[in-house]
Amino acid sequence: xxxxxxxxxxxxxxxxxxxxxxxxxxxxxxxxxxxxxxxxxxxxxxxxxxxxxxxxxxxxxxxxxxxxxxxxxxxxxxxxxxxxxxxxxxxxxxxxxxxxxxxxxxxxxxxxxxxxxxxxxxxxxxxxxxxxxxxxxxxxxxxxxxxxxxxxxxxxxxxxxxxxxxxxxxxxxxxxxxxxxxxxxxxxxxxxxxxxxxxxxxxxxxxxxxxxxxxxxxxxxxxxxx
Numbered sequence: 001x002x003x004x005x006x007x008x009x010x011x012x013x014x015x016x017x018x019x020x021x022x023x024x025x026x027x028x029x030x031x032x033x034x035x036x037x038x039x040x041x042x043x044x045x046x047x048x049x050x051x052x053x054x055x056x057x058x059x060x061x062x063x064x065x066x067x068x069x070x071x072x073x074x075x076x077x078x079x080x081x082x083x084x085x086x087x088x089x090x091x092x093x094x095x096x097x098x099x100x101x102x103x104x105x106x107x108x109x110x111x112x113x114x115x116x117x118x119x120x121x122x123x124x125x126x127x128x129x130x131x132x133x134x135x136x137x138x139x140x141x142x143x144x145x146x147x148x149x150x151x152x153x154x155x156x157x158x159x160x161x162x163x164x165x166x167x168x169x170x171x172x173x174x175x176x177x178x179x180x181x182x183x184x185x186x187x188x189x190x191x192x193x194x195x196x197x198x199x200x201x202x203x204x205x206x207x208x209x210x211x212x213x214x215x216x217x218x219x220x221x222x223x224x225x226x
Contacts, residue, residue: 017193024198025190028080029205035081036088036206043092050097054155056090067203076199084206094214098221107224111217118180119209126187133188136181143178150174169222172215179212 043052060083067079098104126133150171157164186195186204195201 021193021195021198022190025201028198028202032080032084032202032206036084039085039088040091040095043089044096046092047096048093050093053090053093056086060087071197071200080199080203083203087210098217103224107220108217111213111220114216115209115213118212119183122180122183123187126184127191130191131188132192133184134194136185140178140181140185147175147178172218175211175215176219179208182208
């Protein structure tokens, strides 16, 4: 009897921890998304050079490394806001570029709507089904390595006079699929209690949403002949 009670108590504690993890993660995600939106609007008003977008992405890798090292300290939350705020600010030049095109407002809103639909749809599916997508870990890790190699190649090739628009398009399509996979994977790990740090869980979801939006923006722009 005591053993059964202990098991029931442990199960209840596990459910409470998971629910707290979900609540904290999505609350922080909403806050960081709002903060990065504010920094993006400020950046659009300032209108820094387009290279600032690339610079923000490169600096974010350093911040992500520091955040990973400090994830269990008091510095984790400020670093998370610095990380998401920087990426939001870096979006300013990119958004201004698309908004300056004919039909640019529609392109941005379409990409934003598709990003929101994908995130909400995949999250709702995982939360309702409780399906475990942890088996995707190896595939996603391999995909991330390929994505980084392709990104470096796309940055270096133009320096040698090589321009391949089709490769940029294929890269964006790959990133969209990969980010959808990461949303399934991360949400599954959050819902099934496999993550114990809500700051890093938030950053993982934020990165997936950010990259999904940026590359949907590119794909929608190309399909709009812009």
